[in-house]
Amino acid sequence: MSRFHHIVKAFIFFGFFAYILVLDKKGDLQLYIAPRMELYVKLAALGLFIVALYHCYHFLIRKQAEVHCDCGHNHASPSSFKSLIIYAIFFMPILLGFLTPDTILGSQxxxxxxxxxxxxxxxxxxxxxxxxxxxxxxxxxxxxxxxxxxxxxxxxxxxxxxxxxxxxxxxxxxxxxxxxxxxxxxxxxxxxxxxxxxxxxxxxxxxxxxxxxxxxxxxxxxxxxxxxxxxxxxxxxxxxxxxxxxxxxxxxxxxxxxxxxxxxxxxxxxxxxxxxxxxxxxxxxxxxxxxxxxxxxxxxxxxxxxxxxxxxxxxxxxxxxxxxxxxxxxxxxxxx
Amino acid sequence: MRFEWGAENITTFQNFKTIFLSILLEAFPFILLGVVVSSLLSVFVSEKMIARLIPKNPVLGVIVGCFLGLIFPLCECGMIPIVRRLMLKGMPLYIGIVYILSGPIINPIVFASTYMAFRNQPEIAYSRMVLAFTTAFIIGLIIYKFIKSNPLKAAQSSNVHEHFHGHQHHQQNFASKFVSVLAHASEEFFEMGKYLIFGAFITAVIQVTVSRAELVEIGEGEWSSYLFMMGLGYILSLCSTSDAFIASSFATTFSAGSLLSFLVFGPMLDLKNTLMMLSIFKTRFIIVLSLLIFIIVLFSSILIQNLYFA
Missing domain, CATH: 2.40.50.140 (Nucleic acid-binding proteins)
Structure with missing residues (x-):
């Protein structure tokens, strides 16, 4: 997997992690998730963070990346256009989350x-x-x-x-x-x-x-x-x-x-x-x-x-x- | 549906955002758990172990598949990557499908929440379990008997490489095993995630543009109430742990049978999980499976309404 894919994936995982973190800090996580489910979502954030680190690591230490993929996967070898679309799909909710305000469901x-x-x-x-x-x-x-x-x-x-x-x-x-x-x-x-x-x-x-x-x-x-x-x-x-x-x-x-x-x-x-x-x-x-x-x-x-x-x-x-x-x-x- | 872009539409957009992201955030823990367990299976569990654990008798196999949810209570988001992994390791298709169908319903968490939502009618909770078992059981046997070709999508790399994993990873130390679990988990997260996002998107659009009142009008009448409740279950794509509370809000409008069709059909087949299944199964197989689920749930819930609740 090329370094480009690693850094994009790192951004995506880190983006979701940061969004959950920010929501929690602002006290707005409750606008999306019931309190009894919040713990699980926070644990998920931790998981996302770890996977983000994994991709960062591969981005920074390029040679190691190939060694670890010993199974010979072409992990992300679809055409670059296709993978761009897929990345766009993942960035969409992150941008939506950060760029628009969090609101309460109301009368409408x-x-x-x-x-x-x-x-x-x-x-x-x-x-x-x-x-x-x-x-x-x-x-x-x-x-x-x-x-x-x-x-x-x-x-x-x-x-x-x-x-x-x-x-x-x-x-x-x-x-x-x-x-x-x-x-x-x-x-x-x-x-x-x-x-x-x-x-x-x-x-x-x-x-x-x-x-x-x-x-x-x-x-x-x-x-x-x-x-x-x-x-x-x-x-x-x-x-x-x-x-x-x-x-x-x-x-x-x-x-x-x-x-x-x-x-x-x-x-x-x-x-x-x-x-x-x-x-x-x-x-x-x-x-x-x-x-x-x-x-x-x-x-x-x-x-x-x-x-x-x-x-x-x-x-x-x-x-x-x-x-x-x-x-x-x-x-x-x-x-x- | 509205077209001019005023204050009302901004609210609609905000509601869309809330619902879209809430479905995603809610699904994250489960999909991550699913891909991590699937990666662990891929790295640590061999085909031999799976082969030893699976009953040779198909009827027994289907029954075991139906009750796997008791031991591994997962919802559909987490289940699909795990089932694919198990199938690549040699678990027969019919057991995998039976687990996908019954797992989100026949498990202690879902039973408890259904019981809570219909406190006065525990029959609903019991019937839900029975109907789910019946439907999964019949479909499991049909698949065992009639579907011989492999419906798993072959395009993805995982299929080809599955063989090496078993041996090669044995020589690895713990750290590199951990790293390869992460690699698999990340890869699968992207594979499942795009369908999840797409499913959540469509579900949210429908929830904010079509009102409940408009839908209820469609659902008046003996047959159409079943079709309506099943359709609702499909487009709402709710978690099976919370859908009983939504069903209970329809208790005055609809019969117990049609509520059951919602409670059984929704977790087995909904917009979100159709899209997620598309990531692992061939389209033709999903169409056949959907038809089977639809027909069996429809008739069994009509039957239970007339025999038991009438």
Whole structure:
């Protein structure tokens, strides 16, 4: 193999290595790869680096190169035009990577991929009839709701007055709510969260967040929370919810409707799917796509494209900085 | 598809970049592992050892091939260079193909992720394994019976030189063995890599230009839902460890059978791995193999839908 091929190959391997390194340094590797896969990609970078060194070595010490190729391969003997094309194919992703900015998947991709407003869809399909087995929870709810509505007022005041000590406020609210739960007999809660084997962990989580005055959809348990809300929507109607994400719109939404959500990534961004909640807000028009917001509102239901889904009536909406980690991931500790 | 070049197109381009590079970055560890293992095999494992390990009985051979993924859980990017190397060392074609087909599905990682994605329906995870086994088993026997010619591409140098490697490397010290592993790995990286890049490119273009909603419209109807899900599996070219999560997002729209056709067809045959297989097999063989996979997956998933899930 001529020195030319060695140096070009060294550049290619080194280019991929450097790209992964730079992405990692900037903290942008997560825009391409899920955290659980990052280690493997970094190990791959190390491998690329070693192969790059190998080619450098051959480029610098030319005679040795022939000795090591004792198997007599004409390793890269295709015509020089053909090998130029092949090298161009390899340089293309490297240049693309370095020369264009790294961006977050946003509303346009969400629309393209089709948004999943019903995150529990795969759980619901087992026995659609199971929903009818749930005793209408209205009467159970109304009682709780009244007490809670009063408390909610208190909660909001606490929240705004000392927003720094959020955990404190949350603890407080949990204490308050636990009183409510004691009013609610255990079996009623079980009826509300009737579950089967496969939905049991969601039911348990549902019972837990049900006692919170405000259900905060945390980013480390984003998908699981949305799934729980979707699965036991009847139980959560009327409750307060706080969720953050970017704004997007789906085909068929009215002027006063939009959505807030996040992309969920399993392995790499090619499998990213958008998850979110459907929102109704009078002033929806003045909120543009891809803006990151936190919304606070009341849980309700609606029918969208023939699906029965969760809807939030917004009470409060505020702009936030795009989070350091834009995507959400499956929580593997959930239910353990 | 859009043609004028505005802000929207810049976003489309950026999305393309994200998806294209994410497929590449994701595939790198696996393709590197594949070429390194393949190089190690080439340098350290002799034809004799392979011959001793392979069962003489073809049915047994096919069954062993089906479960190789349990011992070597690799995805398709890493598998193709290894299978070629094993075949050059004397592994029969039908076992190699059976491993390429079943390996990305019948392995513990894929079973676990499918189980996770369909928590409420473990039948999906089990059926996926059973369908993959059936498909690979049937194809393995067909290949054993009917394909006698060697479908490996002869053009590349590796074929000719394979013989020398065995003896010559025995006399080498560790350092020079290490260097020749690197040489092989680099060579194979370039051979596989160009197809991988091309496959990732087309996949990314399709993902950003064709919307899911447009596709779903095509997929309404009994037969077309299978064709649609298989087509989707083909063009998305996802890793078999993550495709179950995508399938579960279709659970309300499509039947279990058509989801299974996606889960079995996609890992066996997709855009990315068709192109990668082109690097080692003759085109005619790939066409025959693709048709076999298509027909068997289609009918077996329709069958399982009607017998089991209906």
């Amino acid at each position: 991709m969400a629309e393209q991929k089709g948004v999943n407003f019903s995150s529990a869809s795969s759980l619901k399909t087992v026995e659609p009839s199971s929903e009818s087995q749930i005793v209408e929870p209205e009467d159970v709810l109304s009682e709780v709701e009244r007490t809670e509505d009063m408390l909610n007022g208190v909660e909001i005041i606490i929240d705004t007055s000392n927003s720094n000590s959020e955990t404190e406020a949350q603890e407080l609210s949990e204490n308050q709510s636990s009183e409510i739960v004691t009013e609610l007999p255990e079996e009623d809660l079980d009826t509300l969260f009737a579950s089967e084997t496969f939905t049991e962990i969601y039911a348990n989580y549902g019972k837990e967040i049900y006692t919170h005055d405000i259900i905060r959809v945390q980013e480390d348990i984003y998908l699981e929370t949305l799934t729980t809300l979707d699965l036991f929507l009847d139980a959560f109607i009327g409750k307060q919810i706080e969720i953050s994400g970017f704004i997007f719109r789906a085909d068929g939404m009215k002027e006063n409707e939009f959505a807030v959500g996040r992309f969920a990534v399993q392995c790499c961004s090619a499998d990213a799917s958008p998850y979110g909640v459907f929102l109704e807000y009078e002033d929806a028009k003045s909120w543009v796509d891809d803006e990151w917001v936190t919304i606070m509102g009341t849980i309700d239901r609606t029918t969208f494209n023939d699906f029965d889904i969760i809807k939030v009536n917004i009470k409060e909406i505020k702009r936030i900085e795009a989070p350091a980690e834009p995507y959400v991931y499956t929580n593997y500790d959930f239910g353990l």
